[in-house]
Amino acid sequence: MTLPTVTPVDKTRAAALRATIDGKAKPLGALGRVEDLAVQLGLIAETPPTFDKALLLVFAGDHGLTAEGVSPYPSAVTQAMVATFLSGKASANAFATAIGAALRVVDAGVDAELPAHQALLAEKVRRGTRNAAVEAALTEADVADALERGARIAREAVEEGFEILALGEMGIGNTASAALIMHRLAPAPLAECVGRGAGHDDEGLARKLAVLERAAARSDATDPAQVLAQFGGLEIVMMAGAILGAASAKVPVLVDGFIGSAAALAAIRLEPAARDYCIFCHRSAEQGHRRMLEALEVEPLLDLGLRLGEGTGALLALPIVRAASRLLSDVASLDDVLNGRI
Template identity: 80%
Template sequence: MTLPIVTAVDQAHAAPLRALIDGKAKPLGALGRLEDLAIQLGLIADGPPPTFERALLLVFAGDHGMTADGVSSYPASVTQAMVATFLAEKASANALAKAVRAELRVVDAGVDADLPAHPKLLDEKVRRGSRNAAVEPALTPEEVAEALERGVRIAREAAAEGFELLALGEMGIGNTASAALIMHRLAPAPLVECVGRGAGQDDEGLARKLAVLERAAARSAATDPLAVLAEFGGLEIAMMAGAVIGAASARIPVLVDGFIVSAAALAAIRIDPAVKDYCVFCHRSAERGHQRMLQSLEVEPFLDLGLRLGEGTGALLALPIMRAASRLLSDVASLDDVLNGRL
């Protein structure tokens, strides 16, 4: 497997960007964390950032073998049904994408079904769902490598197509279980702090889910990020990790959604720490474990709306903040120009 080289941003340029923002027609620091985001975007662009009018949400879909053991309150067939809903432009993510002027495409990373062709569907299926991680490795090392490489290619092709940023979302019944195991090993954190209710488990369902994940964790002591992805899956998570690496190698920002996308970003950062410079963590999910995961990455998200849907919805809601931050550098007059009548 060959992954592209990611160049860390040049932090030597942060001070000039800060000075530029401090010289704008506003009190020092008056725009708070928006100023920090503007600096991050300037560092990524290595100059004035684009306005991010061309934004793409990629929703990666895959199924999980652990659903056979009841880690989700929904059957695996819902993954395929929701893919059809995205393609019919009737999902929550579609509505939000229209509201913020982003294009949405679905990536079949490993749905356990043969999906009909569609203009907005990328057929990147590695296999029909992962294996049951509670009893065997979810993926082979070769399948992980293929998923990562496909994610890299998808992201780089999007950049070549002219998209100025990528927002990542996911759909996969059972994927909070895989994400919890990835967090457990790569944060790292105690498993009980990583396991949440997912798509609405009741107390009995949550206890059953934790028991299944304890069996999976006991089966393997893996801590290397590639080995963790192989042991615990899933294909959409591994492919999103590749997309994070691919976008970073193309020097475009990645809008990281909630718990599951953050687990993919965590894996990508553990594979190559330089990719963190290109990640914008958009919101704090209501899913248990997400706050601890964000703390382990030493990042603070921009929104906290109690979201726990996934699909990239939190990333989409952060897109206007990205656009606003980029214009802070380009569209706001300097205080000197204001005071000297040079507007």
């Protein structure tokens, strides 16, 4: 498996960027964490773009674990929601239109043959994962293939002219996969990683935890690539690859909620420098996300009680990212204001 080379940002430049922001026509620190975001963007690119050209990639895949009742919905809903994205009628489509982002769907591993569509990238590794409660979800070759495809998709988007990538997902059962990945890579006790997902009641949540305990007991994997093979979903693995691909191209990535953060966790465990390029967009209402963000040592931009996925939280954060970039490029210095040079 060949992973993209990710160059860490030059953090020695942070002090100069902070001084530039402190010298803007505003009180010190008056824009709070937007100023921190501006520093991150300035470290990624010496002259950050406006991020007008943004792309949401929604990665879709199915999970063998759904046979165990880890979701209240059947796997067929994944295919139905892919069709909804392609018709332009999902929440992510509405949000993307509202903020001016393009949207494409990536078939990473949907358990169906999908008809061709101009907004669909056919990158299926296999039709869904195996049942991780009884066997490895993926082979090592599957993981390598998915990571490499994700990285290529991200690099091709950058070559096309997109300045920032937002990552979303669709896959019934993928909170179960994400919980297992978090359990091993955060690491954290499994019970703290497992939440209600798409809407389990108490009985369903207890059943989900019991299934994931069986899955976790089956393997003691802690190496990131092995964890992805044992417990990963193809959409999660391909998102991790996309993060590495974007980071290798020095382009920021908007990370969505619980499942997107699990992909980011895997990517960062594979290549720690990838963290520099990730912007964590919101804190999900899904149990476990707060603990995962703590393990990643990051603070998200928003906390709106979201738990939909699809990249919706990433899209809602995009205007803040654009504003932070404009802070660097468009705001006068206090010195210029006081001396009449504007």
